Amino acid sequence: MIQLLKLAFRNLGRNRRRSFFSALAMGMALALLLLMASVIRGEMGDAIDLSIRLQSGHLQVRSATYDEAKTSLQWEDLVENPDQVAAQVASLDPVTVATPRLYASGFVTTRNESAPVRAVGIDPPSEANAPYRDGIREGEFLSPDDREGVLIGWSLAQRLDLSTGDTVSLSVNTSNGEVEEQAFTVRGIYSTGTSGFDGLTVLLPLAKAQAFTGAEDHASSIFVLLKDPAQTDAVIAAIQSPGFEVLTWRDMNELLIQTEQLSSGYMVFFYLIVLGIAATVIVNTQIMSVYERTREIGILSAIGMRGRNVMAIFLTESGMLATGGVLLGLLIGGIVIAYFTRYGLPLAVENFGITGMLLRERIYTQLTVQDTVQLTLMSFLVTVLAGLYPAVLASRMEPVAALRAEK
Amino acid sequence: MKLYLRLAWRNTWRHRRRTLIIVLAMGFGLSLMMMYDGLVDGFNQAIYGNAIKVLGGNIQVHAKGYGGSAGQKPLLALDNDGGILQTVLTQPGVVAASRRINTGGLASSREGAFAVGITAIEPELEQEVNLAGQNVIDGRGLTSDDGDSVLIGKGLAEAMGVGVGDRITLTGRSAHEQMRQRTMTVIGIYDLGMPDIEKLTVYISLNEAQTLYDLSGASTEVAIFLDEVGREREVIAALTPLLPGYEIQSFTDSYPELQYALASKGQAMDIFSVIILGIAGIGILNLLLMAVYERTREIGVLGALGLKPRQISLLFILEGTFIGVVGVGLGIVLGLAFNGMIRAVGLDFTAMSGMTSYTALITDKVYPSWGVGRLLSRAVTVAIIAALAAVLPAREAAQRDPAEALHYV
Numbered sequence: 001m002i003q004l005l006k007l008a009f010r011n012l013g014r015n016r017r018r019s020f021f022s023a024l025a026m027g028m029a030l031a032l033l034l035l036m037a038s039v040i041r042g043e044m045g046d047a048i049d050l051s052i053r054l055q056s057g058h059l060q061v062r063s064a065t066y067d068e069a070k071t072s073l074q075w076e077d078l079v080e081n082p083d084q085v086a087a088q089v090a091s092l093d094p095v096t097v098a099t100p101r102l103y104a105s106g107f108v109t110t111r112n113e114s115a116p117v118r119a120v121g122i123d124p125p126s127e128a129n130a131p132y133r134d135g136i137r138e139g140e141f142l143s144p145d146d147r148e149g150v151l152i153g154w155s156l157a158q159r160l161d162l163s164t165g166d167t168v169s170l171s172v173n174t175s176n177g178e179v180e181e182q183a184f185t186v187r188g189i190y191s192t193g194t195s196g197f198d199g200l201t202v203l204l205p206l207a208k209a210q211a212f213t214g215a216e217d218h219a220s221s222i223f224v225l226l227k228d229p230a231q232t233d234a235v236i237a238a239i240q241s242p243g244f245e246v247l248t249w250r251d252m253n254e255l256l257i258q259t260e261q262l263s264s265g266y267m268v269f270f271y272l273i274v275l276g277i278a279a280t281v282i283v284n285t286q287i288m289s290v291y292e293r294t295r296e297i298g299i300l301s302a303i304g305m306r307g308r309n310v311m312a313i314f315l316t317e318s319g320m321l322a323t324g325g326v327l328l329g330l331l332i333g334g335i336v337i338a339y340f341t342r343y344g345l346p347l348a349v350e351n352f353g354i355t356g357m358l359l360r361e362r363i364y365t366q367l368t369v370q371d372t373v374q375l376t377l378m379s380f381l382v383t384v385l386a387g388l389y390p391a392v393l394a395s396r397m398e399p400v401a402a403l404r405a406e407k
Numbered sequence: 408m409k410l411y412l413r414l415a416w417r418n419t420w421r422h423r424r425r426t427l428i429i430v431l432a433m434g435f436g437l438s439l440m441m442m443y444d445g446l447v448d449g450f451n452q453a454i455y456g457n458a459i460k461v462l463g464g465n466i467q468v469h470a471k472g473y474g475g476s477a478g479q480k481p482l483l484a485l486d487n488d489g490g491i492l493q494t495v496l497t498q499p500g501v502v503a504a505s506r507r508i509n510t511g512g513l514a515s516s517r518e519g520a521f522a523v524g525i526t527a528i529e530p531e532l533e534q535e536v537n538l539a540g541q542n543v544i545d546g547r548g549l550t551s552d553d554g555d556s557v558l559i560g561k562g563l564a565e566a567m568g569v570g571v572g573d574r575i576t577l578t579g580r581s582a583h584e585q586m587r588q589r590t591m592t593v594i595g596i597y598d599l600g601m602p603d604i605e606k607l608t609v610y611i612s613l614n615e616a617q618t619l620y621d622l623s624g625a626s627t628e629v630a631i632f633l634d635e636v637g638r639e640r641e642v643i644a645a646l647t648p649l650l651p652g653y654e655i656q657s658f659t660d661s662y663p664e665l666q667y668a669l670a671s672k673g674q675a676m677d678i679f680s681v682i683i684l685g686i687a688g689i690g691i692l693n694l695l696l697m698a699v700y701e702r703t704r705e706i707g708v709l710g711a712l713g714l715k716p717r718q719i720s721l722l723f724i725l726e727g728t729f730i731g732v733v734g735v736g737l738g739i740v741l742g743l744a745f746n747g748m749i750r751a752v753g754l755d756f757t758a759m760s761g762m763t764s765y766t767a768l769i770t771d772k773v774y775p776s777w778g779v780g781r782l783l784s785r786a787v788t789v790a791i792i793a794a795l796a797a798v799l800p801a802r803e804a805a806q807r808d809p810a811e812a813l814h815y816v
Contacts, residue, residue, distance in 0.1 A: 017696065
């Protein structure tokens with residue numbers, strides 16, 4: 001075995017430059033695949049992560065009759081005594097934070113412009129509001145007893161040309177099916193880096209939101225974050241009670257998760273084409289090296305080496321090329337991805353739309369161990385498989401004919 | 408020159424299998440790009456075709472300061488909208504034009520509330536072109552005398568749990584900062600096959616909107632319908648000098664984020680495709696390096712015959728380029744075959760329609776084009792990369808000393 005490795009290594013060393021370029025082709029292919037996989041992972045993972053932090057949470061406790069699409073505020077669709085329910089949920093061990101939230105749909109108007117928004121009543125001191133509190137770009141965060149202040153998103157502020165201290169009028173639907181309007185002062189402007197979300201979401205203190213919409217002591221849902229996202233089942237079992245419905249982040253982000261699976265599905269097709277192209281380089285190089293060594297192969301078989309063994313020599317060679325290629329690929333890919341993980345790719349898209357996917361302005365690549373292992377194995381296998389044809393070619397050579405070959 | 412071409416061409420095919428394998432790699436690279444281009448075209452068509460239907464009109468004329476994107480709809484009255492209408496209708500390619508008022512508001516019932524765009528139309532003028540009006544599946548379409556009547560989409564009707572004859576409340580802002588709330592009867596439900604988009608627009612009659620929003624006799628938009636998609640630029644160019652002081656936009660401007668999405672993904676794809684071709688280019692590099700060694704003696708003979716180093720390297724660069732060009736040929740065949748196959752079945756993206764505001768516009772399967780729109784630049788890229796890959800072997804060949812090379816066995 002060691003003999004075989006030595007032999008193969010020396011053979012590759014005979015034409016160092018050629019071997020290097022073959023490995024480089026494979027390495028470039030692997031690096032490209034790693035980059036693409038990490039971009040997709042970064043984009044989708046970020047979308048799910050953002051959705052959890054901003055919209056869905058890990059769990060939400062709602063009234064069984066609540067329909068998110070309708071933003072109903074009728075009392076029977078809401079959670080009664082939300083503070084008490086939230087406190088109960090928060091006391092469970094796997095729960096980091098549980099806070100009541102109230103959603104209403106409406107629009108804000110300034111002089112003669114208006115924009116559709118979702119008004120969200122939040123409990124200002126709650127930890128769950130960190131993305132907004134840390135994202136304050138001007139002004140200040142809400143205080144719980146503020147009766148006239150709202151926080152608006154950066155992109156909405158830009159669109160309607162608003163700054164801290166300005167007055168806006170907010171109209172929302174209410175519990176009795178009517179629409180209420182009231183003037184508010186912009187206390188601050190936050191940015192979550194997700195212009196789609198920021199342009200649609202207006203935050204106000206829960207107490208004010210309840211009074212404004214006539215929801216009184218009710219909330220749309222209890223927003224729950226867990227220490228470990230996988231622990232949803234344990235918590236669901238603990239808070240399951242009649243009249244309530246508990247939704248997990250997987251239920252609420254089903255579309256995103258599906259899309260991620262779909263895109264990784266068709267990416268495999270793309271990966272195979274790229275690897276196929278790199279494989280042709282290996283096939284060609286190895287075929288050339290088989291022909292160069294026709295005489296040598298003849299000698300080897302004349303002194304009794306079997307076709308199997310000849311094949312093994314060439315396969316070991318392509319295995320070594322593959323190893324070199326994979327190492328190069330990991331090196332190149334690693335450096336490029338490390339850069340984009342840090343600084344991001346300016347690829348993402350601003351989107352508006354009430355449902356849908358939240359994206360940041362930049363994509364931060366995310367390389368998972370799973371992707372790395374999968375793609376590395378895939379490239380390795382393709383390279384070795386590519387070496388199969390030349391190896392078979394070599395093993396089938398007739399010793400006598402091969403010995404007579406010119407070179 | 409002709410001689411070089413012939414020599415290089417023959418050299419290309421001395422080892423047929425070798426060359427074919429690299430040609431295959433180049434061809435796959437190019438066909439991959441054609442598939443991508445085809446898909447982008449397909450998306451564009453699927454989305455823009457519907458964008459026109461939803462926005463109503465290929466071109467919109469607004470008052471200065473209206474400021475374009477689909478998100479904001481200020482109530483800025485158009486001066487002399489009747490005059491604009493006259494001017495517009497005289498343009499070639501214009502099928503219809505009508506006045507509208509667009510604003511945002513809230514549609515609410517006891518069940519819940521939805522932020523909607525409220526579009527006020529002159530139903531008679533738009534009869535030929537308004538898709539919502541043509542696709543009423545329940546109740547009837549609007550007429551200009553309809554008061555307190557609203558035409559809503561099937562998606563919204565389902566979400567709000569209302570049907571024809573039910574009453575919903577429309578809330579909006581008037582031009583004078585008054586909140587206007589009006590309970591209206593649903594007189595009809597339209598179905599465009601795009602539930603997410605249907606949720607976003609309700610139609611009322613222009614007369615009704617003028618009273619409701621304090622815009623007596625005025626409108627905020629003139630929507631222009633053309634006989635075919637693609638003439639927007641031409642018509643806008645003709646209208647611009649005739650209508651100074653107005654904002655004239657085509658539907659593509661109304662979805663800037665789609666443009667941006669396609670452009671940025673396109674850039675990434677351009678970079679990726681160069682890398683992929685670079686990988687195939689390494690194949691050419693290796694092949695030619697090999698050929699240089701094999702033909703050492705031959706190069707010596709050529710040198711002895713008086714060929715200058717420059718001319719010898721030209722031979723090799725031509726050989727590399729030929730491989731690239733044949734690769735282009737194969738790539739075109741493969742690309743057309745792939746795109747043809749996908750065209751036959753279509754790609755189903757309807758599951759993703761809820762993802763973004765523009766994917767919501769996809770109603771049917773996406774059918775890619777043949778992907779030949781950017782073929783020229785794609786093919787040139789392939790040829791350039793192939794030629795570049797030949798540079799190193801060509802230099803190597805040129806540096807051979809003829810006397811030494813001749814002695815090589």
